[in-house]
Amino acid sequence: MRGLTKGYVLRRLGMWALTVWLGATLIFFIPRLSPGDPVAGMISRMIAQSGYVENSAELIEAWRARFGLDAPLYLQYLRYMRNLLPAMTPQGLRIVPDLGYSLTQFPVTVNEMIARALPWTLFLLSIATLLSFIFGNTIGALMAWRKTPGALKQLLPLSLTFTSVPFFMLGILLIYVFAFGLKWFPVGGGYGRGVEPGLNIEFIKSALYHAVLPVMAIVLASMGGWALGMRGMMITTDGEDYMVLAQAKGLTNSRQFWRYGVRNSVLPQVTALALALGGIVGGAVLVEYIFSYPGVGYLLYQGIVNNDYTLMSGIVLILILTTATAVLIIDLIYPLIDPRITYQKR
Numbered sequence: 001m002r003g004l005t006k007g008y009v010l011r012r013l014g015m016w017a018l019t020v021w022l023g024a025t026l027i028f029f030i031p032r033l034s035p036g037d038p039v040a041g042m043i044s045r046m047i048a049q050s051g052y053v054e055n056s057a058e059l060i061e062a063w064r065a066r067f068g069l070d071a072p073l074y075l076q077y078l079r080y081m082r083n084l085l086p087a088m089t090p091q092g093l094r095i096v097p098d099l100g101y102s103l104t105q106f107p108v109t110v111n112e113m114i115a116r117a118l119p120w121t122l123f124l125l126s127i128a129t130l131l132s133f134i135f136g137n138t139i140g141a142l143m144a145w146r147k148t149p150g151a152l153k154q155l156l157p158l159s160l161t162f163t164s165v166p167f168f169m170l171g172i173l174l175i176y177v178f179a180f181g182l183k184w185f186p187v188g189g190g191y192g193r194g195v196e197p198g199l200n201i202e203f204i205k206s207a208l209y210h211a212v213l214p215v216m217a218i219v220l221a222s223m224g225g226w227a228l229g230m231r232g233m234m235i236t237t238d239g240e241d242y243m244v245l246a247q248a249k250g251l252t253n254s255r256q257f258w259r260y261g262v263r264n265s266v267l268p269q270v271t272a273l274a275l276a277l278g279g280i281v282g283g284a285v286l287v288e289y290i291f292s293y294p295g296v297g298y299l300l301y302q303g304i305v306n307n308d309y310t311l312m313s314g315i316v317l318i319l320i321l322t323t324a325t326a327v328l329i330i331d332l333i334y335p336l337i338d339p340r341i342t343y344q345k346r
Helices: 005-035 040-049 056-066 073-084 112-142 150-164 167-181 201-237 243-246 253-265 268-276 285-290 298-307 307-339
Strands: 085-088 092-094
Touching: 005 073, 005 307, 040 056, 112 201, 112 243, 112 253, 112 268, 112 298, 112 307, 150 201, 150 285, 167 201, 167 285, 201 268, 201 285, 243 253, 253 268, 268 307, 285 298, 298 307
Parallel strands: none
Antiparallel strands: 085 092
């Protein structure tokens, strides 16, 4: 690949592996440092629901042994790291990390729970992230472009009114106005009652309908950050030689704006977009919780509330893997985006 060297690629792969290992180690130990026993909490919930559980102490010890929590911490860590590596199983080669069983929803595995929730989060946050990126960068570029009409420059900042409002607060406001007040959209959920999930028109329409308010909450609250970053970059490129050359060549204003101004200003924003896309699998926890959206963020919230070690570790590990991989990919394709960037020694 142009601008890359074999040594640089190997170093970046080594950094990727080190980042993933350190992240996996931290997410293993940090939940175990928090007070409380997830097995004891699960038994307490069983007692609260049924009123009585016989031999609860023995049951706690049996469940701790079943999940391997009775073993020394270092042994638990070694088992955990072994399960993350590819291995041969009776079913064949296992490439996907084995994240174990959920402590609160046994015998359901963490892999199964994430597999059910991940498509919802990818659908919701991919749309929201891309829309906020497009709208925010366009607004920021127009705010900095000297040839933007004055009236439009006065109106553009109004679109950033909700930037300082947190996602979840904006979500509550949208629910109050559009769900309870105007009754245009549902309060929450991923799809309507009675709708059969699957690749059919009715389900797709229902899923899109239920995603409108969560997407609005994320886009309205996040596009201001993109706009401010793009505005700053556009201001720095305004007096560059290539901009003067574009004007001297008599190019149209739209060509100067998009081809010369936006294209040369958007590179740092693309890096931020890669990080944002890499982190979407973690979900917008509070937004998904407020809208009862069945995504990974809502699943992570449940894991935190129930002190489910394996569920929390599994979701955060996937987040680390995707973010580290996104950074690696964008770093390797930088020379293709901007020919001025090269990792070859001169």
